[in-house]
């Protein structure tokens with residue numbers, strides 16, 4: 001308790017410091033474009049029947065496509081270059097990680113540099129743990145993403161909260177949010193409330209468990225906060241690496257908003273989707289199914305690849321959704337889902353199939369999935385079938401590998417490591433292995449994996465067995481050997497391994 005009180009006091013002091021800091025503005029406010037052509041409502045979106053807040057235009061309904069840079073934010077030149085590539089690929093907005101105060105200056109330079117190049121793409125500052133960093137960026141970026149799980153609350157899951165303490169935690173967050181909201185109001189800045197199952201705070205989990213309800217409650221608290229201060233430029237995302245939880249939580253939040261009589265925009269995404277076919281199909285199942293239900297204003301397909309690939313696939317997903325929405329390519333009988341989407345483009349086919357699978361998975365008990373497409377060889381079709389069966393936990397044929405897309409916090413070649421892990425550890429169908437970019441968010445977000453490798457410092461990684469850190473600051477090649485040996489050791493023990501399903 002004392003600890004929490006001192007935390008609130010500390011935040012108060014930090015706020016004073018931030019206020020002083022901005023007496024001499026660091027930021028050139030004219031950098032910000034005059035308008036933010038954002039959250040447009042998709043055609044047929046149930047949200048369009050409800051009051052939307054004034055800055056949302058329905059004149060040109062479409063989804064905004066977004067991605068996130070994975071360069072070091074302090075490397076202004078490289079980050080600007082990557083943003084330009086994303087603009088060329090068709091991104092509507094780009095997120096950049098801002099891990100600390102040092103990076104506030106860097107993202108300001110990035111913004112300035114882009115404006116000088118006449119590239120007024122909206123930037124989203126991605127902030128965890130440091131409300132003062134969110135406040136500083138809110139002066140000049142178009143959107144600030146905060147994570148309610150680490151805005152002021154702590155992760156400590158061992159603490160139980162009395163009713164009073166629970167309320168105090170909420171009030172501390174509300175107090176702290178006020179200065180951010182004040183800055184956002186004055187500067188026309190949107191706040192994305194980015195709830196993530198891997199980083200829910202101990203307070204919410206103590207009451208709701210690590211469930212879809214907990215994710216929704218975390219988001220609802222921020223509706224209360226924003227509305228208390230008469231602030232409505234908020235966008236919500238609820239993400240999880242568990243695709244079904246992510247879908248259910250988004251739909252539940254939407255339902256709660258409908259009951260409240262006002263619906264805020266949704267940003268859709270699946271976390272730790274990894275790469276290649278699995279990454280794309282996982283995202284297509286989660287995001288696509290919600291899009292087919294009419295939900296979502298913007299989305300990000302997270303891939304552990306070049307961020308440009310995320311935009312390329314996002315475009316394919318949008319067109320696939322339009323097609324599978326218009327035509328009947330699916331049927332469900334005797335617990336078997338049949339999909340015949342005769343698309344020639346392989347990734348677009350994955351996207352359409354994924355979305356249809358997600359749509360049925362939400363409501364039916366699927367026992368098998370049969371896919372047909374005359375344009376692809378049988379082994380390609382089987383590969384996709386196995387992929388969707390595995391994601392839906394119907395039939396496991398290979399190890400479930402999850403991986404974060406990486407960002408400016410990553411200090412090693414995660415894309416290369418992921419490829420090696422996928423090859424070398426492919427044949428453990430009842431295991432879940434995580435490859436994560438950083439120790440800041442990695443351990444929380446891989447909490448239910450059996451094993452994991454997480455970036456810990458420059459070119460060094462840590463190896464985890466469940467939540468236990470087995471070794472740290474080792475090279476990638478050492479980590480692979482350690483991982484192999486702890487898997488071998490675990491396999492020699494009776495029933496220590498789990499089935500890779502949600503154990504949270």
Ligand code: SF4
Pocket residue numbers: 404405406407408409410436437438439440441442445
């Ligand atoms: S876990 Fe990955 S995506 Fe998340 S903050 Fe760390 S490096 Fe970035």
